[in-house]
Amino acid sequence: MSIKHAFYAQSGGVTAVINASACAVIETARRYPDQIGKVYAGHNGILGALREELIDTSQESHEAIGALHRTPGGAFGSCRYKLKSFEESEAEYRRLIEVFQAHNIGYFFYNGGNDSMDTALKVSQLSEKMGYPITCIGIPKTIDNDLAVTDNCPGFGSAAKYLAVSTKEASHDIASMCDNSTKVFxxxxxxxxxxxxxxxxxxxxxxxxxxxxxxxxxxxxxNKEKFLAKVKKTVDEEGYCVIVASEGAKYADGSFVSASTTVIDSFGHHQLGGVAPALCTMIKREHGFKYHYAVADYLQRSARHIASRVDVEQAYAVGKAAVELAVTGKNAVMSSIIRESNAPYRWSIGEVQLEEVANYEKKMPMEFIDDDGFGITSVCREYLEPLIEGEEYPPYLNGLPRFAKLKKVLVEKKLNDSFDV
Incomplete structure (x- = not known):
């Protein structure tokens, strides 16, 4: 029986450290040549499998793969594509199995969020039914930190560090100018x-x-009235007011403070954004304060220059563990992070069943939000602080970070038909 190859794909919004997980999968798989052949990466995530566009990572040097460890973004391409249910489109799942079978792929490593874990679970189930079983392992990733069961999600710690640092730095700017200029940021x-x-x-x-x-x-x-009153009180007492607002801020009736009617992806999500200017307009009308705002957007998820060392280490660890789980016979599981203690911070790697993670969303517990609803508690701080610890800078050349540059050689297609997605 020939040795099976592996397929790795990146899914959804990328992070500053998702490539560290990719690096770990490829480097670890290369240490098991008797069990895993080549590692193919999906060109633009799961779409690469559906289109039979597979990148042969064996064509990349050890140095190039190692450089992924310090490179942000999705090195092989990602996508926001939600596979439908079996009932809606069994053809998509069958297409995946056909591509995997054609290329002798027996391992599927999916690096993404809760929808990705659902896809990996379904592929595992359908492959059994089709008589071509595939070992499916999930690798957690999301800056949103909303995956269930795992203590935290790789990608979050670095985004959290960037936002905390940016808030601190911008606040010094505002404090310097608030006497006769900007009052609200x-x-x-x-x-x-x-x-x-x-x-x-x-x-x-x-x-x-x-x-x-x-x-x-x-x-x-x-609560608009409560919010505006707190802004006024803060400016009166401190001379200025710094506000951090989630794009998903809502009113009591469930409507977003700011959202368009445009649907942006196959998940049915509406385009969010505009909360900052909406709040600034609200403040200007009520109090007349001069304001400035910033939208962190992609900067918060691509800031590898100030990545959390803990985050980088955990991203690599979950990728490495995914391969080790696969070669020891585990299936339909996700590698996870277990917090053992806060002070000192200790963590280890575990595993959870994909069905425990798929399509669940972990929100902030109310004990993490203070009584007035506008700040974090000490319990929240104890949870967050270890995740931003340490610096793991990339190498620099001429003042700028050096990132990986891959050849991304595609494998020759074996199926004659195309698949429209």
Whole structure:
């Protein structure tokens, strides 16, 4: 029986450290030549499998693969593509199995969020039914930190560090100019339903009165009158007000503070954004304060120059563990992070069943949000602080970081038909 190859794919919004997981999968698989042949990577995520566009990572040097460890973004390409249910489109799943079978692929490593874990689970189940079983292992990834069961998600720690540092730095700027210039600064961060990133910016505050003075979470409905009163009180007492707002901020009726009607992907998500200017307009009308705002957007998820060392280590560890789980016979599981203690911070790698993770969303627990709904508690701080610890800088050349450059050689197609996606 010939040795099976592996397929690795990156899914959804990328992070500063997702390539560290890719690096770990490829490097670890190369240490098991008797069990895993080549590692093929999906060109643009799962679409690469559906289109039979497989990147042969064996064509990349050890140095190039090693450089992924310090490179942000998705080196092989990612996508936001939701596979439908079996009932809606069994053809998509059958196509995946056909491509895997044609290329002698027996391992599927899917690096993504909760929808990705659902896909990996379904592929595992259908492959059994089709008589071509595939070992499917999930690798956690998301800056949103909203995967269930695992203590935290690789990608989050580095985004959290970037936001906390940026909030602290911008606050010094505002404090310098508030006497006769800007009184209010609002930073908009990602987070559709979960406020983990907004909470992370709260780490910038070390004592009472420190910015950010107000955090707007998706988990707590925005009370406009209460919010505006707190802005006024903060400016009166501190001279300025720094606000961090999640893009998913909502009112009590469930409507977003700012969202368009445009559907942006196959998940049915509406385009979010515009919370910062919406809040600034609200403040200007009520109080007349001069304001500035910033939208962290892709900067928060690509800031490899200030990545958390803990995050980089955990991203590599879950990728390495995924391969080790596969070669020891595990299937339909996801490698996970287990917190053993806060002080000192200790963690280890575990595993969870994909069905425990698939399509679940972990929001901020209410004990992490303070009583007035605009700040984080000490319990939240104890959870967050270890995740941003340490620096793991990439090498620099002429003042700029050096990142990996891959050849991305595609494998010759074996199926005659094309598949429209």
């Amino acid at each position: 609002v930073m908009e961060v990602m987070g559709r339903h979960a406020g983990w990133l907004a909470a992370a910016a709260g780490l910038a505050a070390r004592q009472n009165g420190d910015p950010p003075h107000i955090i707007v979470f998706p988990e707590t409905p925005l």
